[in-house]
Amino acid sequence: MPNMSPKKLEMPVQDPIVRSGNFEEVALGYTLEMAQEEASRCLNCKNSPCVNGCPVNVNIPGFISEIQKGNLEKAYEVIHESSSLPAVCGRVCPQETQCESKCVRGIKTESVGIGRLERFVADYHMANSKEEVKVPESNGHRVAIVGAGPAGLTCAGDLAKKGYKVTVFEALHLAGGVLVYGIPEFRLPKVIVQKEIDNLKAMGVEVLTNMVIGKVLSVDELFEQGYEAVFIGSGAGLPNFMNIPGENLNAVYSANEFLTRVNLMKAYKEGSDTPIKNSKSVAVFGGGNVAMDAARCAKRLGAENVYIVYRRGEEEMPARREEVEHAKEEGIIFKNLTNPVQILGKDGWVSGVECVEMELGEPDESGRRRPIVKEGSNFVLDIDCAIMAIGTSPNPLIRSTTKGLETNKRGCIITEEETGLTTREGVYAGGDAVTGAATVILAMGAGKKAAAAIDEYIKAK
């Protein structure tokens, strides 16, 4: 008899006041008892709509029923058939718009906590499994992956499982892409990312860091070196600025720079050589997950006032609901329906930001209501640091050094929807490099599709 509790079982979290002073993980995860209680809310539906809501189609009722039975390793195996990074996805996927949005229980009450259960299983496996990772039998074919973010790592994992010799080329000194430089420790502990990458390496995937493809080697040279196919998962790492006056003042950061200093370079840690400005009042411009991450990092670095300045209303915020709630609990101040017009400076440093109030008009082509400036509503917010989190675009390096690789007007690589095949034979692409900035799980889905297509392509040769 399923557990008919209308609500998801709460997951324990760190106290908001305590956690806003540290970088440790906010959500603490279920215990075995909690996981089994939550798992018993699953109705094990025959048509399993939740599976269709997952971009990599994890067999959700399959793994949940193994949790109910207490077979946690079996549950892990079921997830791992479809997902290479379950500990990551269980934490950072926006389940409310994916698997959990399709859950039958969610029609009348709250959906099953699928993400929390996936996370539980992956964490349990990491903590307890003593099993050696199986090295698949080699099929003798080589594939190069450009970029060690979620798309590249998933593609690498799937191809390695099929016996391919895979080399991942990463420009930074650490693999993981946005998982290591973008998403902070308090949402996604880096040891977890490292363990997932170590698992891939144990399966035979070679990861070469400090390799900027397009500079040190071109895509054409990868083919010359004997790789039979190339997957480009280079992401959308080029930060957008607003082009307003004062943007080059000292202490105006792109969110990418701020988060890279904090997460990748550990600027928050005593003893790290990478500096970051200590600020009293910080404004973060934007309303996505990146804005929430930057604001919450700024708070943890000791800022007294941290503002989210967003030109639409809270309803329209693209950030995950849970992250908005967490940010509020931690004391982040939301200035919605507000837009900056210029950053003010003193002696070369940020001293304030002039903003205008906005109101929402008719929906635009994206379906969101268009923000309109309220005339004469200008006001000044006193700040000493500004962070631009208004989106990113694909880095032009690969497209500008690869002949025959077509991109659209936003600089995104053009691919076939189902396979990820680009306009160059043998070259596949996926993730943010194709879609522009999107989610981790969509990137993983794209990496998965491309791995299947690359397998077919090489076998058919």
Add this chain to the structure above:
Amino acid sequence: MYKIVKKKVLNETVMLMDIDAPFIARKAEPGQFIILRVDEEGERIPLTIADFDRERGTVTIIFQIVGKTTKALSALEEGDYLCDFVGPLGVASHVEGLKKVAVIGGGVGSAIAYPIAKKLHHLGAEVDVVAGFRNKDLVILEDEFKAASNRLFIMTDDGSYGEKGLVTAALERLIKEGNEYDEVIAIGPLIMMKFVCELTKKYNVKTVVSMNPIMIDGTGMCGGCRLTVGGKVKFACVDGPDFDGHEVDFDEVISRSSMYKDFERNALEHHCNLMEVK
């Protein structure tokens, strides 16, 4: 890991190292740079590629000890390893079609000016080099520059070697003497490049500068190195580091480069008394 295969002290604060990095050595061109990290706790710092040997697979860096990281780097010996070494980054200097060029180097910037002078000289251009240093003890690469130029003018601030005065004095004299340069290439401290540009603007001589703003990734993903060139925002790591000096907003660059001055001073005090920088 990247092995240090050669270390040479050029003067009391400037050092040369050859790093084993065959992939980078194969592609490097004058004007490009690398980013390195000394160890696992280290920061990423950009250094221009001073030379490279495609056959031996080595890349030469020349650096001045100015802070904690360069000090830690200078403490490493031949046979030691750097944790990270990535490149070649940035756009190579444009040398095509140049017939007569003045290359201006200031202090350790001379190490960056050297590979460009060498390449131009090799391509048959007429190359005048003006290299400026604070005093005689700080002069570097004199023999190398002699071999890579038609004329070499060494300037020292105190007159202890070569001619007394700033590089701009020598450059102005050369221009006044009727030398018509296709281009002046100036590489050195920001303030030196700014004054060279002010001078050449007066004489309407095209001037290219190599910018060295604060960088982190060096691949265009953060914009930490952004500067204003001709009224537009550019990222020095991917659009540069070379820019038209007459278009660069030097005052903004100078302000931005001082952003972490306090932190840098503290980092130095906390960690190292190995060497007194004079």
